[in-house]
Structure formats: C-alpha cells, structure tokens
Amino acid sequence: MKKTIQFRLNGRPTKLTTDDDRRLLWVLRTDLDMTGTKHGCGAGLCGSCTVVVDGKAVRSCQTPLKNVDGKEVLTIEGLEQNGKLHPLQQAFADHGALQCGFCTPGMIMNAYALLQQQPQASRDAIAEGMERNLCRCGAHQRIVAAIEEASHAKGGRS
Numbered sequence: 001m002k003k004t005i006q007f008r009l010n011g012r013p014t015k016l017t018t019d020d021d022r023r024l025l026w027v028l029r030t031d032l033d034m035t036g037t038k039h040g041c042g043a044g045l046c047g048s049c050t051v052v053v054d055g056k057a058v059r060s061c062q063t064p065l066k067n068v069d070g071k072e073v074l075t076i077e078g079l080e081q082n083g084k085l086h087p088l089q090q091a092f093a094d095h096g097a098l099q100c101g102f103c104t105p106g107m108i109m110n111a112y113a114l115l116q117q118q119p120q121a122s123r124d125a126i127a128e129g130m131e132r133n134l135c136r137c138g139a140h141q142r143i144v145a146a147i148e149e150a151s152h153a154k155g156g157r158s
C-alpha cells in the first residue's frame with residue numbers, strides 16, 4: 001500500500017511516499033541513491049545487504065520499508081565522518097579484508113552492530129557473529145582479524 005514513511009537515514013530525516021511493502025534494499029538503492037548497500041542473493045542468505053536499524057543488523061533485502069518507519073537506519077555511507085573512515089573501515093583497508101569488495105559493506109555493518117553489542121568481543125565471538133555473512137572470495141580470516149583490531153582501536157568511536 002502506498003504510504004508516507006519517515007525515518008532517519010545516516011542521521012538525516014528522510015521521508016518518502018511509496019509502496020510500504022517494498023524492500024528497504026531497493027528503496028535505499030533506487031530512491032535514495034545509497035548504492036553502498038549491495039544486492040547479493042536477495043533471499044536473506046548472504047548478508048551483503050546488511051544495514052543497521054536501531055542498533056541491530058538487518059537484511060535489507062528482506063525488510064519491508066514499513067518496518068523502518070520512525071527508526072534510525074545506518075548504512076555504510078553513514079560511517080565515515082568528516083573525511084575520516086570509521087575504525088572498522090580503516091581496519092578492513094589495513095588488513096586487505098576484501099577482494100572483490102562486494103560483501104564488504106554488509107560485513108562492516110554486521111560487524112558494527114556486533115561491536116555495539118559486544119565492544120570487546122573475542123576472536124571466537126567475532127567469528128561466530130560473522131558466520132552468516134558470506135564472502136565468496138574467501139577473505140574471512142582477514143575480515144575477522146580486521147574486526148578484532150577495530151574492537152581494540154584506541155580512540156575508536158561507535
């Protein structure tokens with residue numbers, strides 16, 4: 001059903017009128033020009049479309065727009081601040097924790113939510129928390145190492 005939906009996207013008030021059953025992934029990419037969020041499987045299996053809604057990682061390919069009405073949505077575009085990469089982004093770059101990079105935004109957003117909930121997560125907890133995000137390039141070891149480093153980053157921010 002067509003409806004007006006309002007939410008905060010990367011800290012900015014956002015409002016649009018559209019079919020509120022549309023998936024958040026496509027609204028972000030096609031209506032709001034937020035193409036950092038990637039379409040992988042489209043079936044809730046790979047995690048490449050992960051964004052953070054009210055502090056929790058969600059799969060935007062499975063999330064109807066109506067589910068974010070009145071909420072706070074964070075995408076990969078919202079992490080860098082004042083030209084400075086978020087510690088997670090910096091750690092991924094430093095560790096070469098990507099190859100094709102397609103899974104990377106979803107990996108980073110899932111890791112962001114994980115570290116919000118467990119700021120001092122152990123390596124095992126990180127590996128477990130990331131296991132449902134798939135990387136076809138096989139960068140998992142480097143991804144876990146990057147997240148571990150970010151969790152220890154001095155002067156890091158949420």
Ligand code: FES
Pocket residue numbers: 038039040041042043044045046047048049050059060061062
């Ligand atoms: S594209 Fe959403 S889980 Fe794969």
Ligand code: FES
Pocket residue numbers: 097098099100101102103104134135136137138139
């Ligand atoms: S870096 Fe290619 S899928 Fe992960």
